[in-house]
Every structure is written in structure tokens, then in C-alpha cells.
Amino acid sequence: MTLLGVYANGQTFGQDTIIHRDNKTHPGLTVIVFCNEHWPTSWGGELVFYDDTKENIIKAVLPKSRRIVIFDGRIPHAARSPSVKCDQVRMTLAFKTVIKE
Numbered sequence: 836m837t838l839l840g841v842y843a844n845g846q847t848f849g850q851d852t853i854i855h856r857d858n859k860t861h862p863g864l865t866v867i868v869f870c871n872e873h874w875p876t877s878w879g880g881e882l883v884f885y886d887d888t889k890e891n892i893i894k895a896v897l898p899k900s901r902r903i904v905i906f907d908g909r910i911p912h913a914a915r916s917p918s919v920k921c922d923q924v925r926m927t928l929a930f931k932t933v934i935k936e
Contacts, residue, residue, distance in 0.1 A: 839863070839931045841894070842910040846880065846925040850916045854889045858908035864934040869898040870926040876920040885911040898925060 846852075847863040857865045867882060874880070876897060882904060889911045896904050906912070908931060917925045 836864070836932050836934050839933055842929040842931070843912070844874045844925075844927045844929060846914060846916050848917055848919050850923060852914045853902060854885055854911050854913045856909055856911055857869060857929075857931045861935055862934045863908040863931065865906055865932070866930040867886045867906075867917060868928040868930075869900065869902045869904075871898060872900050874900060874923075877918065878923075878925075878926040879915055879918040880921070882913045883913050883915055885913075887911065888895075898927075 857863065874897075874926075878898075880898045881895040882898070884906070885891060885933055888894050896902070914925070914927070917923070
């Protein structure tokens with residue numbers, strides 16, 4: 836496994852990310868660490884996973900302090916922005932890897 840990069844991400848209200856894949860050709864894992872100390876459910880900001888058609892949500896993970904999500908980087912996913920009620924930046928660290936056989 837090779838580390839492709841480490842990314843610090845910050846989102847505020849209205850900054851949804853596009854549905855994307857971190858790995859398109861080679862398998863690899865993505866590790867997301869939610870960094871906010873406090874994150875009420877009402878603030879939203881879910882990490883959303885889609886089926887291969889990118890039309891159906893198969894899983895959504897709410898940000899939670901120090902929660903770590905590890906997934907196959909070939910799964911389409913997106914980060915929803917925080918709600919208008921949120922007064923903080925939604926902060927994550929993303930570690931993207933590739934596995935070449």
C-alpha cells in the first residue's frame with residue numbers, strides 16, 4: 836500500500852463536494868478523520884456513499900468527534916456541507932492510498 840496524499844479539508848454551509856471516487860483504476864483505501872471536538876447531529880455534514888450509478892445513497896456517516904471512517908476509495912462518495920445552523924468549519928483529514936499488485 837502506498838500513501839498518495841494527506842488532505843486537510845474544511846467546509847462551511849453551502850460547500851457540498853461533488854460525488855467522486857478517490858481511486859479510479861487501482862484499488863486503495865481512504866481514511867477520513869473527523870476533527871471537530873463538538874458536532875451536533877442537527878449540523879449535518881454527512882459523508883455520503885453512493886452506488887456505482889451515483890444515483891442511490893447506500894450509506895451516510897455523521898461527523899462525530901474523532902470518528903474514523905475507512906473505505907474502498909473506488910466507492911463514489913461526497914461530503915455534504917454543514918447546515919445553516921452550524922457556526923463552525925467542518926474539518927476532516929483524508930488519507931488516500933493505492934494498492935498496486
